[in-house]
Amino acid sequence: xxxxxxxxxxxxxxxxxxxxxxxxxxxxxxxxxxxxxxxxxxxxxxxxxxxxxxxxxxxxxxxxxxxxxxxxxxxxxxxxxxxxxxxxxxxxxxxxxxxxxxxxxxxxxxxxxxxxxxxxxxxxxxxxxxxxxxxxxxxxxxxxxxxxxxxxxxxxxxxxxxxxxxxxxxxxxxxxxxxxxxxxxxxxxxxxxxxxxxxxxxxxxxxxxxxx
Numbered sequence: 001x002x003x004x005x006x007x008x009x010x011x012x013x014x015x016x017x018x019x020x021x022x023x024x025x026x027x028x029x030x031x032x033x034x035x036x037x038x039x040x041x042x043x044x045x046x047x048x049x050x051x052x053x054x055x056x057x058x059x060x061x062x063x064x065x066x067x068x069x070x071x072x073x074x075x076x077x078x079x080x081x082x083x084x085x086x087x088x089x090x091x092x093x094x095x096x097x098x099x100x101x102x103x104x105x106x107x108x109x110x111x112x113x114x115x116x117x118x119x120x121x122x123x124x125x126x127x128x129x130x131x132x133x134x135x136x137x138x139x140x141x142x143x144x145x146x147x148x149x150x151x152x153x154x155x156x157x158x159x160x161x162x163x164x165x166x167x168x169x170x171x172x173x174x175x176x177x178x179x180x181x182x183x184x185x186x187x188x189x190x191x192x193x194x195x196x197x198x199x200x201x202x203x204x205x206x207x208x209x210x211x212x
Contacts, residue, residue, distance in 0.1 A: 003008060006058065008062075008138055009029070010065065011064055013069035017069050022070055022074045025068050027071075027078040028078075031078070031085050033081070034063030035089055036111040037059030037060045038060050038089050039088070039089070040056040041059075041060055042093070042096045043105050043162075046101040047101055049158070051153065052163070053085050111164050113169045126184065131184055132181055134182075140178060140181070143170075144171070145174065147165075147170040150164070160189070180197055197200040
């Protein structure tokens with residue numbers, strides 16, 4: 001399920017590269033994905049847990065591709081977010097050097113919750129428009145499945161609160177997303193193609209985007 005979430009991000013990045021615009025899409029989801037996966041990669045390595053290490057390592061590679069795709073197509077570079085992400089990852093490396101996986105895991109908990117709730121950034125738009133066209137169903141659904149799987153793994157298999165703790169909160173946030181689809185229905189055909197995951201974008205000048 002985590003790999004499915006990564007594939008959703010790749011699809012978004014490919015659309016950005018093809019249309020050569022980010023629309024109104026924020027860089028935050030991509031940068032937070034990169035930072036989050038980097039931290040959990042370190043945690044998985046220190047814990048010698050390949051179930052955590054491998055998918056997050058692939059997530060780092062996917063996120064780097066997404067960030068680069070965004071960077072070369074955005075007029076104003078998000079230097080502040082880059083600096084913040086760099087600081088967090090540097091701090092995580094320092095914790096790794098001193099052998100403190102719990103500190104790294106705590107950082108990952110916060111970022112995981114933020115990443116899980118990032119589609120809710122368009123919550124006001126969804127409620128005002130009474131439509132979920134601004135919120136991608138596939139990403140929201142895969143996020144829901146991803147949080148549920150990490151919750152089960154963290155609680156029943158490894159009994160690690162640093163894994164199932166954020167998964168619980170992330171699962172609740174993703175349940176709220178799914179509830180919005182129950183209330184307002186799936187995105188209407190024709191409108192959803194004008195949105196990119198986690199943010200509204202205007203592709204009116206690029207009608208071919210509906211083919212992706």
